[in-house]
Amino acid sequence: MTDPAIVHGVEWTIKELFVYPNEFIYWSIQIVMYPYMTGLVAGAFVLSSLYHVFGQKDLKEIAQFSLVFSLALLPVAALPLLLHLQQPLRAMEPLLTPHFTSAIAAFGIVFTAYGLIVVSEIWFVYRKYFVEQAQALKNQPGLLASLKYSVYLALTMGAFDVSEDAIKVDKKAAKVLAAVGIPVACFLHGYAGFIFGSVKANALWMSPLMPVIFIMSAVVSGIALCMLTYIVIMEWQAFRQRRSGGTTEATEIKGAEVDIITKSTRYLLGFLVAAISLELLDLIFRGYTAMKSWDILRSVMYGKDFMNIFVLQYTLGNLVPFILLILPGRTMKRTVLALLLVLFGVFMMRWNVVIGGQAFSLSFSGYMHYHIPIIPHSLETFKEGLFGALTVIVTPFVLFWIINNFVPSLRRDLGGN
Amino acid sequence: MTCSRRQFLKEAVGGTLASTLPLSAFVFLSPAEAKAAVDEAKVRWAFLVDTNKCTGCGLCVTACKTENEVPFDSPVTRTWVERYVVTKDGETHIDSPLGGRDGFIDDKIRGEEIDPENIAKAFFVPKLCNQCDNPACVQVCPVGATYQTHDGVVLIDREWCIGCGYCIMACPYGVRFFHPEHKVADKCNFCYHRITKGMPPACVECCSFDARRIANLEDPDDPVTKIILTERVAVLKDEYGTKPHVFYLGLDANVR
Known part of the structure; x- marks a missing residue:
């Protein structure tokens, strides 16, 4: 049990030089996870919209997968916040009594609106499939079949019309929702950037560029995760196909198709360049204007956090994958490595913003170091430690597995439009 | 009785308007507005810290923690005292062990020995919530x-x-x-439960040196308000636009 008298933050904060007595790393790993997961949601949705709105036909398969995956990621965007709250039982209050001068108060509204858009788009995309399943399962014996039947029956929501005209309307609706979803997805993440960018007390966070930087890196990470998961699942299916010696469908499932990956890579690189440019602009601007806070910021960025910012984030997380992806003769293995590095790079960017922003004291006369709790010895060190973060990372994949049982986002022979 | 759709809508809209319009004649007051409207005397609490008088005894921190039930041995505190030692080479050494709760009995600052001959100036600065006008x-x-x-x-x-x-x-x-x-x-609230009953905040009451005083800026006859209005006072970090209401006498440029 947590010692009731332990001050939040004491267990993972090391102070150096002069730091105000009440200063600790209050926003720890879960607040790193929050913009990271939100970014993945927004990015996955933007990738799916490239097909649904802009008609990038060659992205069809990955677009359907991304759409369903973004639904699986969605609840997980709120999970870190819940794990971080000191009063998790009051988590609904921002929805009940939103105080609209606060950026966080918009969360409930934007998050709900976005969730509704994603769910309804999926419904329109897969409605035909739901109807087909419900009809196929009707009157079939067995408890499982009747259970599945009721689930699909509920999913159709009573709309059984699968005539050509009705499907056309579905397509139109999905397109409109995808189009509306793009600004909402950007808003969902842009406002996460605003939460940080508007904190005037924090010299590192305060910047009007913050929301834009967050959106760009969100799209980068979202596309990267969708591509990565897609490649892994497709390769796994192809591998199983080969193992079982199945030849009948071998033509249909030939592993992650190179075209899709090439095309997605192009978008990924575009957003990556935009994200890095903005981040560098922010950095140069701070150095050039050299406000009062620059002395301490410089000592953090070029000194204490040099490894995290310039080696892990910019070099390993941005530059190396960039080179890996543009060099000719790209193989699937190299792509996977580059995607992993991109995801790592965006994670480090979130880390350097959230933890880096608390690495120096408000007095500008001291530093704070964050030591992430590894082995939990209390609920708090679990929630705000390594295992809490891992829980957040694993959940979307579990959710995706569950959802994908009913909405086959990976089967190209079935459903979808 | 029959009722066409058009008629139904008409009557529904009419009825809603008829029942809500009279309601708009009432003014909804926020609790703060309501309270302000009934209170006879206008009050704006402010605080005056005289850094020239503070000796860094830490009694204010002890009193605050006791009065406001902030665990005595925890590192967090609603008010604290900072010690500043500026050496002749222009360096500023700052510390506030346990928020200055037990006074500053150790000459060392965070383990660093400072040659008394080398000290240009040294002073204490009590800190507390600034009860900003634009918080x-x-x-x-x-x-x-x-x-x-x-x-x-x-x-x-x-x-x-x-x-x-x-x-x-x-x-x-x-x-x-x-x-x-x-x-x-x-955080500190100027001991709101005390000041609204005419008592001084705990830290003010226990300060033997008058380094901490509470003022009502709306009362021109308040002796502390007079000091704030007539003497050269400063506030902390006014660049953030928060309009802090803890005023300092003798504030040094080195204070963070």
């Missing part, structure tokens, strides 16, 4: 659990705070923290 903490609270009263003090509703820590991040002065027992945001 960043109130602005960012997502649920309105922290709010400003009509007399200028920023309070926290312990029953409604969700413990997100946004207000702690938003305060440029670092006065906020999570209460170790209540698990909600906490």
